[in-house]
Amino acid sequence: MADIIQLLPDHVANQIAAGEVVQRPASVVKELLENAIDAQAQTIKLLVKDAGKTLVQVIDDGVGMSVTDARLSFERHATSKIRSAEDLFQLNTKGFRGEALASIAAIAHVELKTKQEQDEVGTAITIEGSEVVNQDVVVTPKGTSIAVKHLFFNIPARRNFLKSNTVETRHITDEFQRVALAHPNINFVMYHNGSEIFNLPQSNYRQRIVNIFGPKTNEKLVPVNEDTDVLKISGFVGKPEFAKKSRGEQFFFVNNRFIKSAYLNHAISAAFDGLIKDGSHASYFLNLEVNPQTIDINIHPTKTEIKFDDEHTLYAILRASVKHSLGQFNIAPVLDFDRDANLDTPYNFTGKQASSPVIEVDRSFNPFNDDSVKTTPVTKTKSYASSFSNRKETPTASWESLYVGLESKSTRSQHDFSEVTFESEESTVSMFDDEQTTTKQSTYQLHNKFVFSAIKSGMLVIDQYRAHQRVLYEDFLKHITVKDTVSQQLLFPLQLTFTKQELDIIAQLKGDLEHAGFVFQDFNPDSLEIIGLPINVPESEVSIILEQLISDVEHEVPDAHFSAADLLAKSLAKSLAIKSGQTLSQTEQEHLVNSLFACKEPNVSPNNKPTFITMTVDELDKKFM
Ligand code: ADP
Numbered sequence: 001m002a003d004i005i006q007l008l009p010d011h012v013a014n015q016i017a018a019g020e021v022v023q024r025p026a027s028v029v030k031e032l033l034e035n036a037i038d039a040q041a042q043t044i045k046l047l048v049k050d051a052g053k054t055l056v057q058v059i060d061d062g063v064g065m066s067v068t069d070a071r072l073s074f075e076r077h078a079t080s081k082i083r084s085a086e087d088l089f090q091l092n093t094k095g096f097r098g099e100a101l102a103s104i105a106a107i108a109h110v111e112l113k114t115k116q117e118q119d120e121v122g123t124a125i126t127i128e129g130s131e132v133v134n135q136d137v138v139v140t141p142k143g144t145s146i147a148v149k150h151l152f153f154n155i156p157a158r159r160n161f162l163k164s165n166t167v168e169t170r171h172i173t174d175e176f177q178r179v180a181l182a183h184p185n186i187n188f189v190m191y192h193n194g195s196e197i198f199n200l201p202q203s204n205y206r207q208r209i210v211n212i213f214g215p216k217t218n219e220k221l222v223p224v225n226e227d228t229d230v231l232k233i234s235g236f237v238g239k240p241e242f243a244k245k246s247r248g249e250q251f252f253f254v255n256n257r258f259i260k261s262a263y264l265n266h267a268i269s270a271a272f273d274g275l276i277k278d279g280s281h282a283s284y285f286l287n288l289e290v291n292p293q294t295i296d297i298n299i300h301p302t303k304t305e306i307k308f309d310d311e312h313t314l315y316a317i318l319r320a321s322v323k324h325s326l327g328q329f330n331i332a333p334v335l336d337f338d339r340d341a342n343l344d345t346p347y348n349f350t351g352k353q354a355s356s357p358v359i360e361v362d363r364s365f366n367p368f369n370d371d372s373v374k375t376t377p378v379t380k381t382k383s384y385a386s387s388f389s390n391r392k393e394t395p396t397a398s399w400e401s402l403y404v405g406l407e408s409k410s411t412r413s414q415h416d417f418s419e420v421t422f423e424s425e426e427s428t429v430s431m432f433d434d435e436q437t438t439t440k441q442s443t444y445q446l447h448n449k450f451v452f453s454a455i456k457s458g459m460l461v462i463d464q465y466r467a468h469q470r471v472l473y474e475d476f477l478k479h480i481t482v483k484d485t486v487s488q489q490l491l492f493p494l495q496l497t498f499t500k501q502e503l504d505i506i507a508q509l510k511g512d513l514e515h516a517g518f519v520f521q522d523f524n525p526d527s528l529e530i531i532g533l534p535i536n537v538p539e540s541e542v543s544i545i546l547e548q549l550i551s552d553v554e555h556e557v558p559d560a561h562f563s564a565a566d567l568l569a570k571s572l573a574k575s576l577a578i579k580s581g582q583t584l585s586q587t588e589q590e591h592l593v594n595s596l597f598a599c600k601e602p603n604v605s606p607n608n609k610p611t612f613i614t615m616t617v618d619e620l621d622k623k624f625m
């Protein structure tokens with residue numbers, strides 16, 4: 001057979017490599033910004049059009065390139081930053097793989113202009129899909145400008161894969177912010193479709209954070225500083241009372257490079273343990289400095305993950321320093337003794353009595369919960385056997401144990417099996433037996449998560465969170481679309497601070513928010529004032545609800561089916577629905593069941609997940625065969 005192996009042509013190899021480096025316009029932004037920083041620029045401008053789909057351009061005033069370098073910079077594995085593998089462990093630059101420009105040039109139209117300080121004139125090069133279509137001498141200021149147009153023009157599949165402009169812009173802003181945060185000593189400017197989004201002068205770190213996230217951020221920051229042999233930490237964490245519903249403001253920089261680390265993130269969460277509500281996230285802006293020889297950045301093509309030699313030690317130091325700072329700035333004690341009641345009282349439960357504890361149940365008798373089997377696999381056969389023999393000997397006792405806790409309000413006799421038959425024989429128009437609800441408990445909550453209810457044919461198991469979401473969703477949607485809502489007026493206007501992008505998103509949804517019951521007084525550059533709220537939205541939850549909404553708009557919505565009203569209703573329902581873990585009184589359980597079945601589409605949550613399942617008596621019978 002003839003030889004069949006061939007070397008791939010360069011442009012194909014570049015396209016393949018590009019897949020690793022360039023996933024979306026934001027990847028181009030990151031690579032170009034990093035190159036500008038490596039070129040020692042003092043001022044870096046980022047110009048973006050149509051979320052980067054039409055144009056990403058970075059202009060810097062760095063060292064520039066010679067004619068030969070300009071040409072070579074687009075070759076694969078062409079870099080001025082390392083010469084040998086050993087250099088990998090002494091990295092002081094962002095780039096080192098020499099892949100970015102080659103990759104970008106393989107899948108876009110690239111226009112480069114560059115000039116070194118000492119040269120009279122500079123070089124212009126145009127490349128389209130790895131092919132140099134033009135090279136010229138140009139008059140251009142010192143530094144480099146690289147414009148990347150029509151990204152993925154030759155890979156339609158990738159282009160189609162891009163998300164909505166809102167989502168892609170968010171990715172770009174994220175990259176821009178990360179780079180800008182890591183380099184407060186450089187002036188960064190960003191324009192999108194001609195309007196200035198950021199203008200960040202050279203400053204110290206605190207000012208940089210404030211310039212990016214808004215003036216109100218200043219009062220939220222608690223400094224963290226630690227200097228040990230293995231690790232230097234500097235930066236800030238956000239005060240616990242400003243913890244956010246979204247993970248937006250969480251930044252680790254290791255040796256000035258943004259990284260993601262679930263493990264180190266956990267160290268911060270551990271330091272905040274007990275200070276913030278479940279489901280909220282502390283903000284942090286932390287620079288970690290470690291010996292470059294103790295980390296490996298090369299494990300990830302886009303370089304946001306790195307490997308540390310001694311993660312455990314870093315974890316311990318990080319957690320201790322953050323804890324220390326929170327304590328030192330009096331954060332912890334203040335919260336312990338004088339905390340806002342809203343921080344620890346679950347939604348809708350202020351001022352209510354604690355429910356009495358549920359009686360312990362012997363788990364081996366509980367067919368709804370096979371924990372004992374799962375957690376003690378060794379004794380599996382034994383416990384099955386013993387429960388089985390138990391059941392045989394005293395059938396009524398094991399049956400009872402399933403209903404411990406349900407007895408309190410029940411009027412039926414413990415040994416009365418006739419009731420099951422009674423229900424299945426009953427025929428009323430309603431799915432639920434109204435008469436019985438007045439005399440005995442018709443619903444039962446399990447693990448503060450599921451609500452059980454007897455129905456004619458057997459039983460229903462309702463997921464309380466999803467069910468309530470469905471109820472609220474339909475309610476909000478109705479108000480938003482019918483536009484007939486009632487608002488509660490606030491005694492004092494509520495002032496909320498947001499970044500410019502966040503305010504843009506709220507402004508887009510303003511009309512729908514108003515139909516839902518929000519009344520806005522003022523839209524300022526970095527804040528807004530609310531004077532009225534939908535009836536079922538408590539004032540204390542407003543900022544969390546709006547944050548959730550913003551993050552839903554940013555992250556979850558593909559363009560095509562974007563309906564602002566629907567998204568808003570979904571998001572509000574998600575924020576306001578009673579969560580798993582919340583105890584419901586008998587009346588609340590019944591109300592939930594009734595409202596769910598008054599819905600148009602009771603069987604699925606707004607996100608199309610089942611809200612309940614049914615189990616018929618037949619099915620139950622089968623389980624006992
Ligand atoms: P890397 O950054 O990994 O070296 P790149 O493909 O990003 O690889 O860039 C290749 C080379 O082009 C760099 O090593 C650098 O010498 C040169 N270069 C790229 N961008 C700039 C710039 N903005 N200013 C000066 N030189 C640049």
Ligand code: MG
Binds near residue numbers: 035095098100101
């Ligand atoms: Mg680079």
